[in-house]
Amino acid sequence: MELTLGPIAYHWPAERKRDFYAAIADEAPVGTVYLGEVICSKRAPFFERELPATIDRLRRAGKRVVLCTLAEVMLPRERQATAGLAALDDPEIEINNAAGLLAREGRPHRIGPFLNAYNEATMAWLAEQGATHVCLPTEMPSEAIAIAAQAGRDLGVGVEVQVFGRAPLAVSARCYHARAHGRTKDNCQFICEADPDGMPLTTRDGQPILRVNGIQTQSESYVELLQELPAIAAMGVSHARLLPQDVDMVAVCGVFADRIAGRIEAAEAQGRLAEVCSGRGFSNGFFHGAAGYRRIQAAAATG
Amino acid sequence: MTDTEMTDTDFSTAGELVCPAGTPAALRTAVDAGADTVYCGFRDATNARNFPGLNFTPEELQSSVAYAHARGARVLLALNTYPPAGKVALWRDAAAIGMRSGVDAFIVADMGVARHIAETHPGARLHLSVQAAASSPEAIRYYCQNFGVRRVVLPRILTIPEIRKIKSEIPCEIETFVFGNHGLMVEGRCSLTNWLTGLSTNMDGVCSPAADVTYERAADGSMRSRLAGFTIDSFAPDENAGYPTICKGRYTAPHRTEGFYAFEEPISLNLGRMLPDLMAAGVHAFKIEGRQRSKSYVRSVVRAFRRAVDSIRAGGEPDLADLVALTEGQKETQGAFQTKKWR
Incomplete structure (x- = not known):
């Protein structure tokens, strides 16, 4: 099972992204890096100038680079951006919206987690239409992941599962970051840049519950499947995805790489991750078919 | 037929x-x-x-x-x-x-x-x-x-x-x-209910299920509506307590310490x-x-x-x-x- 680094969900400044990917290129033990703006089309221009150099930098470090399309495609600029990416044959692309599938016209591509490939029938259809790789929706439980992984092997399609980072829970046409600041999406002034790990929402009883990232709603706690990694690999899942958060991601990649290679047990890995992600909570409920926020100690999943 | x-x-x-x-x-x-x-x-x-x-x-x-x-x-x-x-x-x-x-x-x-x-x-x-x-x-x-x-x-x-x-x-x-x-979220792309309850809108056809809903009246007459134990909103004694749909709840943010409808009003x-x-x-x-x-x-x-x-x-x-x-x-x-x- 290979580690991948998913796209940055947040509006980090271009310099920060550039430095981030330089560090990933030099130090992070991941095989594939997904780039591109998936959440908000207004943010995309900020990093466009840096993109070619970043792709080059990552490739020189031996990483496979994949460009991602937007999850939501509605406005003319979003349609154009999607069609533009779909026209590329190099680097690879990950498609997150059916608009991208139309534009891709059957040429090879990857399927992103926002495209809703939940089952073997949909995977078979997509594979016939050129999909070479499928990232499953984060909310899928282990039994379904196992069957999807088997289907992936039968179809010759890579299967990827998110094992780290906030769960993407919803997208909207409305920008909740702008709304929280009394603005509209068209007049947002990029207020989301102030929250590199999302804007926390807390219940009126003081319990942290969700994070707002522009039009996206995420979980408060980070998904963390360190304990389950051997079981996930045994299912035949080919790739494990880490989503960038506002922590030392090189260190996070290191913990997961050590765990995948069997160099450390789950408990040690979790201890190291807790240090790297000081103050963050962890969850694995989705994988166990439970409420996503829960953290379940599953004896059967250790190994 | x-x-x-x-x-x-x-x-x-x-x-x-x-x-x-x-x-x-x-x-x-x-x-x-x-x-x-x-x-x-x-x-x-x-x-x-x-x-x-x-x-x-x-x-x-x-x-x-x-x-x-x-x-x-x-x-x-x-x-x-x-x-x-x-x-x-x-x-x-x-x-x-x-x-x-x-x-x-x-x-x-x-x-x-x-x-x-x-x-x-x-x-x-x-x-x-x-x-x-x-x-x-x-x-x-x-x-x-x-x-x-x-x-x-x-x-x-x-x-x-x-x-x-x-x-x-x-x-x-x-x-x-x-x-x-x-509905506020893009339909078919929302896992909020699954995050809190373990039932998925996409896979199970469930949104903010009634079985997980509780209302609790405090001594001062205020009412809290909860979903799976999470407070989705609280209501003054003279307010109508709404159903706890996650995207219609009131929450606080660092700069919004009074509860506000982060997504949409009911x-x-x-x-x-x-x-x-x-x-x-x-x-x-x-x-x-x-x-x-x-x-x-x-x-x-x-x-x-x-x-x-x-x-x-x-x-x-x-x-x-x-x-x-x-x-x-x-x-x-x-x-x-x-x-x-x-x-």
Whole structure:
């Protein structure tokens, strides 16, 4: 099972992204890096100038680079951006919206987690239409992941599962970051840049519950499947995805790489991750078919 | 009736009123009140209103289709959830039962389900559910080209000029929601309920399930509404305690220490005033949300919209008073349809 680094969900400044990917290129033990703006089309221009150099930098470090399309495609600029990416044959692309599938016209591509490939029938259809790789929706439980992984092997399609980072829970046409600041999406002034790990929402009883990232709603706690990694690999899942958060991601990649290679047990890995992600909570409920926020100690999943 | 005999129902009249049928009784009520079309689902995860006490057995569907057809109304079967791997057969069986029952179209979201119906039941008419979140001409054309989709139910995120533009670029009919619950998240892309409850909107057809709802009154008379133990809102003694839907709750943020509606207020969509504009923009069918609603609600809403559509068809103005009265005393919105500022 290979580690991948998913796209940055947040509006980090271009310099920060550039430095981030330089560090990933030099130090992070991941095989594939997904780039591109998936959440908000207004943010995309900020990093466009840096993109070619970043792709080059990552490739020189031996990483496979994949460009991602937007999850939501509605406005003319979003349609154009999607069609533009779909026209590329190099680097690879990950498609997150059916608009991208139309534009891709059957040429090879990857399927992103926002495209809703939940089952073997949909995977078979997509594979016939050129999909070479499928990232499953984060909310899928282990039994379904196992069957999807088997289907992936039968179809010759890579299967990827998110094992780290906030769960993407919803997208909207409305920008909740702008709304929280009394603005509209068209007049947002990029207020989301102030929250590199999302804007926390807390219940009126003081319990942290969700994070707002522009039009996206995420979980408060980070998904963390360190304990389950051997079981996930045994299912035949080919790739494990880490989503960038506002922590030392090189260190996070290191913990997961050590765990995948069997160099450390789950408990040690979790201890190291807790240090790297000081103050963050962890969850694995989705994988166990439970409420996503829960953290379940599953004896059967250790190994 | 054999499986391949879906009659090619005539859906050609614009201004079609598509009404909710949570139960056989609600279906008869909607048909009697003037629905052109009703939509319903089975009592399982194959549809996005998988709520206790709602929906149809196969036998009920068959007799309900007969009731509707005898009165010139059409029946759409919602198979609009996403089967998790390993459970696809439930959706395929539901499609086969729908065919045998004589439904007039299927409402689908999952590509695997759409492809199965297109190939196994080639006479079947497919509508693309709002759960597919097809909000661009390209996405809609993808489903039309590959699965023969004849109608798209548009996400509730587009303005009327945007709808007009889309209509000019797609080969199928458009259905839009005009009344009822106003969903804030892109449908088919929301796992909020699963995060808190362990039941998935996409895979189980569940949203903020009643079984996980609790209300708690404090000593000072204030009321908290909770979902799976999480406080979704709290209400002063003189406030009406609303249902704890996650995207209609009040939360705090670092710079908003008073609870605020981070996503949307508890509000209803009412596009009654916009019906003529929607028709002019090329909207073919008007959808009323509310399979979970009572028969009396269905009766009054369907009657009001029936009268409005009939007067528009006759070249007159709709009786707005009727439509406005439906949400009298409640907060209502025209949501995204009116202005981009909604975003």
